Amino acid sequence: MKRALDVVQAMITGQSVNLSVLSGHLPGKSSLEAKKRRAERAFRDEQLTCELFLSLMLPLLPPGKLLFSLDRTTWEHGSSPLNLLVLGVVLHGYTLPLVWTALPHDGNSSTDVRLELVQRLLKSLPARRWKGLVADREFTLGAWFAFLRQQRIKRAIRIRKGRRRGRSAHERVVR
Template identity: 30%
Template sequence: MVPTPKSHSRPVKQRLIAKITTVLQHVPLVGHLSRQKFVAQFVIGLIKSRNVHFCEVAQHLNDAAKPTSNETRIQNFFRDVELDYLVLVQLLVSLLPATGKLRLCLDRTEWDFGQCQVNILLVTVGCGAWHVPLYWELLDNRSGNSNAAQRIAVLEACVALLGRERIGLVLGDREFVGHVWLK
């Protein structure tokens, strides 16, 4: 019987955590090794849960801990750690194919968070079936559509991050009408 390398005997989840942690050691997103491992676990939890709600991600974070403990850990991380979102976006973009055209999707969403109404203009980037958030702006208005100046601002930020030559298509639903901002 041929002995299997140590990396093949470890569960897939542990190998993924180790790979993501290695990537994070070369990116100035979070400094401490324990936080890098947490981010790796959180990314895997996001993928497995297909959800962004902390209580759902907590179900997939650390199998050795109770989901309530995992949820508390997630909350503490986001309360205590200040993330550099530009570094995060650059990391996400580096995961996209290095060549070929990318698709930008523009969307506006709003919801109530307690007494506060949240209105966000969001751009995702991707190719094929998967997209990642690239850039977003909180809109000042309490509700309603974005204006041409706001759309121009978010798309200019995306062009600065990706380069005009990488963008093959910009999509948005019927609320994003207008020739001025598309030019």
């Protein structure tokens, strides 16, 4: 638990989830390489579930409304890439991951996977705490927008150039 807390604090202090950056913000007098290995072990620890990570992060979040970001990323995990869908909170210009899911394939996530991810976060951070959600253009389907409207979550979704801005593809500026 102490190792996970140290890594969480390093993420906040270093404003990054990059292991090389995190290692410089971990406590102790070990070498940067030893600290990097410690951070890697924390992320590989099977006890550090997404739910435990979220429970560690919640007390550290500022009060009031929060801006969230949804994105897909690929992390190197040994010799095979790990395709992740990540939902995080935007703090001081960087996104701190709160919940994530590994996608069993390359490419975009399905609407159902996105809905499940947002619903997981809504259990801990109700929609009244959401200032809004920002995401890339890969997240623009009617059912997805309908769900966000139903939850009363404002959104700012980048849309493809030249795409007609219909009602279901409306971009809202999060204020």
